[in-house]
Amino acid sequence: MTRRPKTKPKLGFSSGPAGGWGSARSVSEIVLREHVPVSAARLLTHQNKAEGYMCVSCAWAKPAKPHPLEFCENGAKATAWEITGRRADPAFFAAHPLADLESWLDHDLEKKGRLTEPMRWDAASDTYRPVTWAAAFEEIGRELKALDPKQVEFYTSGRASLETSYMFQLFARIYGSNNLPDSSNMCHESSSVGLPQSIGATVGTAVLSDFQNCDCIFYIAQNVGTSSPRLLHDLQDAVDRGVKIVTFNLLREPGLQRFTNPQAPGEMLTLAETEISDAYYQLKNGGDVAALFGVCKALIEADDALQTSQISKVAGADDIPDDPDNAAAVAFAASMAAADKKHVLDHDFIATHTAGFEEFAAAARGYAWEDLEHFSGLTRSQMIEAARLYAHSEAVLICYGMGLTQHVMGVENVQMVANLALLRGNIGKPGANICAVRGHSNVQGQRTVGITEKPDLVPLDTLKELYAFEPPRWEGHTTVDACASILKGETKAFVSLGGNFLRAVPETQAMESAWRKLRLTVQIATKLNRSHVIHGEIAYLLPCLGRIEIDQQESGPQSVSIESSVAQFHGSRGMAKPASPHLLSEPAIVAGMAKATLTRGQVPWDRWVGNYGEIRDAIERTYPETFKDFNTRFLQPGGFPRPVPARERKWVTPNGKANFITPPRLFPDLGPPAPEVLHLATLRSNDQFNTTVYGYNDRFRGVKGTRQVIFVNRADIDRLGFAPGDIVDLVTALEPETERRVAGFRLLDYDIPEGCCAAYFPETNPLFPLSHHDPQAKTPSYKLLPIRLERSQSKPVN
Ligand SMILES: Nc1nc2c(c(=O)[nH]1)N[C@H]1C(S)=C(S)[C@@H](COP(=O)(O)OP(=O)(O)OC[C@H]3O[C@@H](n4cnc5c(=O)[nH]c(N)nc54)[C@H](O)[C@@H]3O)O[C@H]1N2
Ligand SMILES: Nc1nc2c(c(=O)[nH]1)N[C@H]1C(S)=C(S)[C@@H](COP(=O)(O)OP(=O)(O)OC[C@H]3O[C@@H](n4cnc5c(=O)[nH]c(N)nc54)[C@H](O)[C@@H]3O)O[C@H]1N2
Ligand SMILES: [Mo]
Numbered sequence: 001m002t003r004r005p006k007t008k009p010k011l012g013f014s015s016g017p018a019g020g021w022g023s024a025r026s027v028s029e030i031v032l033r034e035h036v037p038v039s040a041a042r043l044l045t046h047q048n049k050a051e052g053y054m055c056v057s058c059a060w061a062k063p064a065k066p067h068p069l070e071f072c073e074n075g076a077k078a079t080a081w082e083i084t085g086r087r088a089d090p091a092f093f094a095a096h097p098l099a100d101l102e103s104w105l106d107h108d109l110e111k112k113g114r115l116t117e118p119m120r121w122d123a124a125s126d127t128y129r130p131v132t133w134a135a136a137f138e139e140i141g142r143e144l145k146a147l148d149p150k151q152v153e154f155y156t157s158g159r160a161s162l163e164t165s166y167m168f169q170l171f172a173r174i175y176g177s178n179n180l181p182d183s184s185n186m187c188h189e190s191s192s193v194g195l196p197q198s199i200g201a202t203v204g205t206a207v208l209s210d211f212q213n214c215d216c217i218f219y220i221a222q223n224v225g226t227s228s229p230r231l232l233h234d235l236q237d238a239v240d241r242g243v244k245i246v247t248f249n250l251l252r253e254p255g256l257q258r259f260t261n262p263q264a265p266g267e268m269l270t271l272a273e274t275e276i277s278d279a280y281y282q283l284k285n286g287g288d289v290a291a292l293f294g295v296c297k298a299l300i301e302a303d304d305a306l307q308t309s310q311i312s313k314v315a316g317a318d319d320i321p322d323d324p325d326n327a328a329a330v331a332f333a334a335s336m337a338a339a340d341k342k343h344v345l346d347h348d349f350i351a352t353h354t355a356g357f358e359e360f361a362a363a364a365r366g367y368a369w370e371d372l373e374h375f376s377g378l379t380r381s382q383m384i385e386a387a388r389l390y391a392h393s394e395a396v397l398i399c400y401g402m403g404l405t406q407h408v409m410g411v412e413n414v415q416m417v418a419n420l421a422l423l424r425g426n427i428g429k430p431g432a433n434i435c436a437v438r439g440h441s442n443v444q445g446q447r448t449v450g451i452t453e454k455p456d457l458v459p460l461d462t463l464k465e466l467y468a469f470e471p472p473r474w475e476g477h478t479t480v481d482a483c484a485s486i487l488k489g490e491t492k493a494f495v496s497l498g499g500n501f502l503r504a505v506p507e508t509q510a511m512e513s514a515w516r517k518l519r520l521t522v523q524i525a526t527k528l529n530r531s532h533v534i535h536g537e538i539a540y541l542l543p544c545l546g547r548i549e550i551d552q553q554e555s556g557p558q559s560v561s562i563e564s565s566v567a568q569f570h571g572s573r574g575m576a577k578p579a580s581p582h583l584l585s586e587p588a589i590v591a592g593m594a595k596a597t598l599t600r601g602q603v604p605w606d607r608w609v610g611n612y613g614e615i616r617d618a619i620e621r622t623y624p625e626t627f628k629d630f631n632t633r634f635l636q637p638g639g640f641p642r643p644v645p646a647r648e649r650k651w652v653t654p655n656g657k658a659n660f661i662t663p664p665r666l667f668p669d670l671g672p673p674a675p676e677v678l679h680l681a682t683l684r685s686n687d688q689f690n691t692t693v694y695g696y697n698d699r700f701r702g703v704k705g706t707r708q709v710i711f712v713n714r715a716d717i718d719r720l721g722f723a724p725g726d727i728v729d730l731v732t733a734l735e736p737e738t739e740r741r742v743a744g745f746r747l748l749d750y751d752i753p754e755g756c757c758a759a760y761f762p763e764t765n766p767l768f769p770l771s772h773h774d775p776q777a778k779t780p781s782y783k784l785l786p787i788r789l790e791r792s793q794s795k796p797v798n
Helices: 018-033 039-048 071-084 090-095 105-109 133-143 162-175 191-197 231-240 265-270 286-306 311-316 326-339 347-353 357-365 369-376 380-391 410-424 443-448 460-468 479-487 508-515 588-599 605-609 612-622 714-721
Strands: 119-122 129-130 152-156 215-220 244-249 258-260 279-282 396-400 433-436 493-497 519-525 538-543 559-561 567-571 678-683 709-712 727-733 743-748 756-760 785-791
Touching: 018 071, 039 071, 071 090, 071 396, 090 129, 090 743, 119 133, 133 493, 133 519, 152 162, 152 244, 162 191, 162 443, 162 460, 162 493, 162 588, 162 612, 191 410, 191 433, 191 460, 215 380, 231 244, 231 258, 244 380, 279 380, 286 326, 286 380, 286 433, 286 567, 326 433, 347 410, 369 380, 396 410, 443 559, 479 508, 493 588, 493 678, 519 588, 559 612, 588 605, 605 612, 709 714, 714 743, 756 785
Parallel strands: 152 493, 215 244, 215 396, 244 279, 396 433, 493 519, 519 538, 678 756, 709 743
Antiparallel strands: 119 129, 119 538, 559 567, 678 785, 709 756, 727 743, 727 785
């Protein structure tokens, strides 16, 4: 049975600002809907505060001096979703064979509420049935011992704490495996691969105070209103100070246009809105390399002109006198003259700190504006205007998100951000840095403590010394490699620390078939999802405490820690009553499996579980500089910073310089262009957190009661012979030998550049071939896939 939501879909444009009354109403609706007791709802006042718990939604920074209510609509939803009064208990499972649950939508599965007891799949009844923890650990250990460690995947979703993540990677390594794929592989891996080559940092360099010290923010490919709403406060404060916000996005996202602070009663009463962006450049998906090359070209050529005293020639001002775009070039030239600028680029910084400038500048000069316009979808004057705003700012902060990283050219996108920053020394000084806006609340931190498939990123010798075992030195699997290995039948067991792997990865259909052939699936989880309903021959569902819940162990109630988007570590103490007395904490579950599996290594698993302070001590012993005085600093207001050398302009690269890296091309090769092909970007609604679908509305984009929509430009709808509201199938236009199709999507006439289209994830994941990813980072190209539309035989499922 496929469940249908009760409301009828309503499609239209959002006219209101982000935040505002809609946001306040949305929070109270979900608190009521989830039957959250009033006492638990009060917990929100402790969210993201030093004495409280860190939000389980996004990774945005937690200020040392928080707002009285330091949470947003989505943080409140995520909290209510975790401390819900609903339960998926053994009676529910007994009544629902998995063959039945397979037809349920993601929303309906998770909506059943929190898992309450450890369960094992029973083949005879096709149901999950309760087992004891001891029996579960014993069988998991026995099964893992019988396998070659190379046949096992240890997946982590980015919510697990630093303490759990450290234990999990140690368990995998002592067992003998570096197969540690994680959600970050599908997310900011392009940053993790691109930034080290450019600036010698694996993470962004920004600190929270940069928002107070910058005079311009370039905001690229991130949907702040939906994905990290608390960042809107920092943007709003910046705007109030007169900071210019320059946005590059495929869509005109309301959060980046207007914002009403739902926590500022004055603003709510008057409906005062803050206009966020000064300049909004709506570009084609995949157009960022070309757009940023255009901005860099304008800067470099303006500088060239100033060097030769041909100020009138700034940005080619007098080359094409009849060109209407010339106005931007003339304005740029005049503005430089009026400011009496002698140069546009920071030549001292470039000479002292960087390598590769000449090659990059030559490439920028060499590109024709027509090509940059063609691939970006922007006009020359827009790129020059952006360059003018950039050139007149002394400290530019560049923020970016998934619209840059999830691309075949994801690494090049990220490196273009670095190139732009380096041109004017916009890195490592107050207000000027690169801010990689991360997703999951501890996705950055889990990498810091060893969740990675790359053995070079982990101090293996230290682990060897501390725990008396020989760590594996071979390169493990990323998420894409893990999928390939599962598809080939080489992987036999999958141990999942949270997440919903099967739904988050590409190639859904083939992956679901291959997943069923796994010998063992172990899922540590809070709520039921599709990766549990489809399962291996032996399948365990191990329910854990969430971060918001009180975690009582031998030495008392425990705290855990996380790392935010700006590389600050924070403590978090659970405050809600656990959803069930049978739950174990994540550290206890990892320890239970490790003890039942490992026959070597010396790890005090029980002592660690009894007192997480001992795990933090172990983390500090492994990473003494990063986690200096971990236990004494982690609960202080505002957390404590992780050292990021590029912040101090120390470049930990092979040549000791910050490198301009010149992308070899402007756009990826997606096969021969065809008129019927559109380029799909997959997105989140503001009523979901990744594969967790809270509801069927996308208030900001004016969609109500459905997720089965495709956003298309009206000209494309007409050109392709459809009408708005028609129901279509989406069919991948790559690798024609395999048909990849999702059925029953409503065509929505939307403000999106021609040739582009957008739809929600994870419903569209069956369209993505596994091979369609960045070749270096292996981040799936979730923001750029060629597809065709076909008239549908199906009805939308919602
Ligand atoms: N409410 C909510 N919050 C979340 C999540 C959630 O699902 N829901 N997920 C969390 C996670 S794990 C992550 S990683 C983050 C994700 O947060 P974001 O980084 O904001 O990711 P997306 O929502 O996928 O959308 C990215 C934005 O990029 C734009 N875009 C798409 N393609 C392109 C392109 O080629 N170029 C440019 N310039 N723009 C483009 C889209 O229009 C969209 O505004 O959010 C986190 N926070
Ligand atoms: N097409 C497309 N695909 C994408 C993306 C995209 O933009 N487009 N984005 C990608 C990105 S950025 C990401 S990060 C991935 C997300 O991939 P994942 O991180 O694997 O997926 P989530 O949906 O965040 O996982 C939700 C599940 O986590 C479990 N969970 C929640 N809280 C806890 C907890 O405290 N402990 C434990 N153990 N489990 C918990 C619940 O059971 C819930 O069902 O998806 C990727 N996939
Ligand atoms: Mo993510």
